[in-house]
Amino acid sequence: MNTLKKLKSIDAIYWFVAVFFIAALIFVPGFANLAALERLLSQGCVLIILACGVHLTVLNGGVDFTSTALLALTTVVGGSIMSTKGPLGGSAGALFLGLLVMVLLGLGFGIINGFSITTFKMPSFIVTMATQMIVNGLAVVYTGGASVTGMPSAFAKFGKGSIFIFPYLLIVAIGVAVVMHVITTKTLFGRQLYAVGTNHKAALISGVSPRKTIFKAYVLSGICAGIAGIVMLAYMQSGSVNYGATMFNDIMGSIIVGGTSPAGGRGKIANTVMGALLINMIDSVLNILGIPYYFITLIKGLIILVAASIDLIRMERKAAR
Numbered sequence: 001m002n003t004l005k006k007l008k009s010i011d012a013i014y015w016f017v018a019v020f021f022i023a024a025l026i027f028v029p030g031f032a033n034l035a036a037l038e039r040l041l042s043q044g045c046v047l048i049i050l051a052c053g054v055h056l057t058v059l060n061g062g063v064d065f066t067s068t069a070l071l072a073l074t075t076v077v078g079g080s081i082m083s084t085k086g087p088l089g090g091s092a093g094a095l096f097l098g099l100l101v102m103v104l105l106g107l108g109f110g111i112i113n114g115f116s117i118t119t120f121k122m123p124s125f126i127v128t129m130a131t132q133m134i135v136n137g138l139a140v141v142y143t144g145g146a147s148v149t150g151m152p153s154a155f156a157k158f159g160k161g162s163i164f165i166f167p168y169l170l171i172v173a174i175g176v177a178v179v180m181h182v183i184t185t186k187t188l189f190g191r192q193l194y195a196v197g198t199n200h201k202a203a204l205i206s207g208v209s210p211r212k213t214i215f216k217a218y219v220l221s222g223i224c225a226g227i228a229g230i231v232m233l234a235y236m237q238s239g240s241v242n243y244g245a246t247m248f249n250d251i252m253g254s255i256i257v258g259g260t261s262p263a264g265g266r267g268k269i270a271n272t273v274m275g276a277l278l279i280n281m282i283d284s285v286l287n288i289l290g291i292p293y294y295f296i297t298l299i300k301g302l303i304i305l306v307a308a309s310i311d312l313i314r315m316e317r318k319a320a321r
């Protein structure tokens with residue numbers, strides 16, 4: 001009886017991931033080998049990091065469109081600094097400077113978003129949609145639309161290296177997820193984040209500063225976008241203005257399938273990570289099967305809708321008890 005209760009208490013996203021993974025191993029040719037699994041884990045790293053950052057903004061009832069655009073800007077700017085074709089010749093100093101600038105770019109636009117939303121009391125979707133357009137424009141202006149190549153060999157080794165089937169990039173992604181989990185569950189800021197997302201006015205009355213809380217959420221989201229840019233650049237070994245162009249639906253899909261409420265106040269980082277893994281597995285399996293892109297989009301949409309509906313029904317039943 002206790003075992004049955006424990007199984008029922010497991011969030012739906014874990015069952016979805018487990019069932020889909022087992023079905024893929026059994027029925028999809030070419031999925032059940034170490035190379036495919038390593039590739040799957042590598043490809044999901046950027047989505048995991050971005051989803052963790054945006055997750056914080058969704059917890060307070062907002063959203064962050066800028067994250068995907070920062071993926072493009074950080075890779076072209078950071079890539080040009082550390083490139084062996086650049087003025088610094090791909091030196092160790094160039095590598096360090098490039099990585100630092102990428103994180104600072106994410107931090108800078110996180111500050112801009114947080115300041116604009118909290119100071120001017122503008123809706124987050126308007127602010128971040130505007131900065132998304134600005135960031136995309138800056139990336140194109142900076143490179144003229146061209147890709148950036150010539151990454152240092154040490155950076156290339158980092159991007160392709162692994163421990164058994166676990167890529168270094170996955171370790172970075174899991175590290176970010178663990179930090180975000182600790183922040184949301186073990187810190188005062190995390191409790192304030194849930195409080196603001198649940199009831200803005202009640203949080204204010206209880207002594208929580210919604211402005212500071214929301215500002216910090218967007219700053220952290222920007223930093224995550226900068227780190228995601230590093231991971232993307234390491235994996236692809238080139239910077240491009242096209243990175244992240246079609247990724248926002250996958251980010252929000254990961255968050256919503258994981259059970260986070262778009263209205264704020266409810267959600268877990270661990271579930272968002274599992275949501276990102278599910279979205280990435282769907283992409284990988286359907287690509288292996290040779291399914292056209294527009295069908296992949298359709299199927300992902302249906303799976304996200306079903307998974308989110310099941311989770312919502314479960315939550316309503318728990319609340320009714």
